[in-house]
Amino acid sequence: MAERLSAEARRQALGGLPGWTDVPGRDAIGKTFVFKDFNEAFGFMSRAALVAEKMDHHPEWRNVYKTVEVVLSTHDAGGVTARDIALAKAMDAIAG
């Protein structure tokens, strides 16, 4: 089971994740993706969903039209782990 990252490790990891920030009041990281339109946004979610399933690590996300708000945390560990960092990197790669 993945271990929660220390504050320092998390800060380091966030440094390499443009647009991702701490989520206030939670041990989680978040990013809001804005796409050209709903079609692009949903295409991103479709591809990210398949990657999440393959990683067995799933996002908490909300889609309104062309915007997708993503929050990542490892429920089993009660906070941000390397799995969240990996999924964040994968999502950035998908979003392009």
Ligand code: HBI
């Ligand atoms: N996704 N984000 C997230 N956090 C989890 O703890 C998690 C998950 N997906 C699947 C999963 N855990 C299961 O493997 C465990 O609950 C058994």
